[in-house]
Amino acid sequence: MARGASRDLTAAVDSPAAAAVRGALELVVVVADARARRPWAARERLGAGAAPLARRSGESNALWTVFGPTNVALHALSVEMTAGDAVEGLRLADKIDVSALPSRERQFTFGLEVARCYDLRRDDAAVLVHLLELEQLAPEDLERSPLGRQLVVDLVRRVRPTYRRQAAGIAERLHLL
Incomplete structure (x- = not known):
């Protein structure tokens, strides 16, 4: 459906705003391909x-798409995280600056996916740092995120004693203990 809508929009309108909407539709297909375990297609x-x-x-928020080069880069990270390639995901993440994005949701998703990449590498200190940042950015989103909740639960189960207190604290604040 997203592919067809993108094609239809190409024929109807040619403007930067139409490009942003088409790009957002393309990203829907990217996510579908990644979740269907077709990272090459994504x-x-x-x-x-x-x-x-x-x-x-360009960087745009046409029709609240938050579409532009940064969002494309965020989706590239997402593809690698979903494929289980934490090294490539973190390499891509190092090049992304989300501070200017007008969407807190996109900033949150970026941080969550970076935390997941560190989780794939079992770098628990980095997971904890990113979870604490996410809690500061959007505590309600972290509390309701299945991936965020799972990252906290997994971290509490395997955390080193030197930062067990911090991991338990975030788990308590999210009502997971």
């Missing part, structure tokens, strides 16, 4: 579909 669509549209639209 990467290809990012490079051939979403990235050129991001260059055309």
Whole structure:
């Protein structure tokens, strides 16, 4: 459906705002491909579909899409995290600056996916640092996020004694203990 809508929009309108909406639709397909365990297809669509549209639209919030080069980069990180490639995900994350994004949700998702990449590497100190940052950014989102809750539960189960108190504290604040 998203592919078809993107094609239809191409024929109807040509403007930076239309490029942003088309790009957002392309990202829907990227997410679907990544979740269906087709990371190669997601990467290809990012490079051939979403990235050129991001260059055309620039950083934009047309129709609340928050579409642009930064959002494309966030989705590239997401593809790698979903594929289980923590090293590549973290390499990509190091190049992304979300501080100017107008969406707290996108900032939160970025931090959560970075935490998950560190979790895949069993770097518990880094997971804890990112979870604490997420709690500061959007505590209600962390409390309601299945992935965030799972990261906290897993961290509490395996945490080293030197930072067990901090891990238990976040678990208590999220009502997980």
